[in-house]
Amino acid sequence: MFIKKNVDKWNQYQHNPTNDPDETAERFITLVDDLSYAKTFYPRSKVTRWINSIAANIYQSIYKNKKEKYSRVFTFWKYELPLLFKKYHRLLLFTFLLFSLFVAIGVFSSVKDESFIRGVLGDRYVDMTEDNIAKGDPFGVYKSDNPFTMFVQIAMNNTFVSLLMVMGGILVGFGTIYAMWQNGLMLGCFQYMFFAKGLGLQSILVIWVHGTLEILSIVVAATAGLVITQGILFPGTFSRVDSFKRGVKDALKIMIVLVPVFILASFFESYVTHLMSNTFDTQKNSGLPIWGSVVILSVSLFFIVWYFVIYPIRLHKNGYHIQKNGVLKIPVATA
Secondary structure, three states, rough: OOHHHHHHHHHHHHHHOOOOOHHHHHHHHHHHHHHHHHHHHHOHHHHHHHHHHHHHHHHHHOOOOOOOOOOHHHHHHHHHHHHHHHHHHHHHHHHHHHHHHHHHHHHHHHHOOOOHHHHHHHHHHHHHHHHHHHOOOOOHOOOOOOOOHHHHHHHHHHHHHHHHHHHHHHHHHHHHHHHHHHHHHHHHHHHHHHOOOOHHHHHHHHHHHHHHHHHHHHHHHHHHHHHHEEEEEEEEOOHHHHHHHHHHHHHHHHHHHOOOOOOOOHHHHHHHHHHHHHHHHOOOOOOOOHHHHHHHHHHHHHHHHHHHHHHOOOOOOOOOOOOOOOOOOOOOOOO
């Protein structure tokens, strides 16, 4: 009886939109009332989802032309990017596990043969690090007379490496995976080098102040590259060209969020890591307190996990999603 009484009205609202603002408002209020009733008595009904979709379309028609300062930027960062990450969560997990495997290979190879470290990092870098350790300044590599110059160079290098990973997706993923292989081996060897010298905990407190954001962002950048690969290999219902274009578009959106993250990681490495290296310098022993490193490291890890994993899942569960035409779908709140 509920459907029979209202189905003509719902069809009219859906297929015959009006430009009259008063009529639009009246329709929206009526639909919200119907939706509240339907959700109360028929929460799992297809009709309930249908009414919600009609109400949502009217809601968007009311607010899509509302001029609000920075509204588009706000929506992009708050909804579109997180929902894009939700779309590629499985690919993100695969990339993280693959990168972790490469790091583990670097560690395992270093344990079996320490000369492997020199083959990956180079004799010059290893000799310099060993000299610093002998002098009681194990993390002296992070010290620079001009932190700002170091900041600019690191930011540019991280951005360049990320772009290579993304563009490597065009080569059916081989370029991206090769870049992951190189960086994973370097990280594994680099980290093992300090653990082998009994400086494992200190290295975590110093290196991962910036490394938490930097390394996890590299994993996200590699995911963006594999998004392009997925668009090429698995076009689904789209033509291969259209699927490739969609993959490139999504990958570039992902790269947008990495720019400020890399800038922040470069700032940490140039200024904060520099202070932390003084903390474990036996000659100075004056720098950032250990609790400061723990706070920065924990907050960085929480941000990455929350924004890329937890928050997108929460948005999706609350009914937010990106439609096939790229339009953000916002659920209608009901009493």
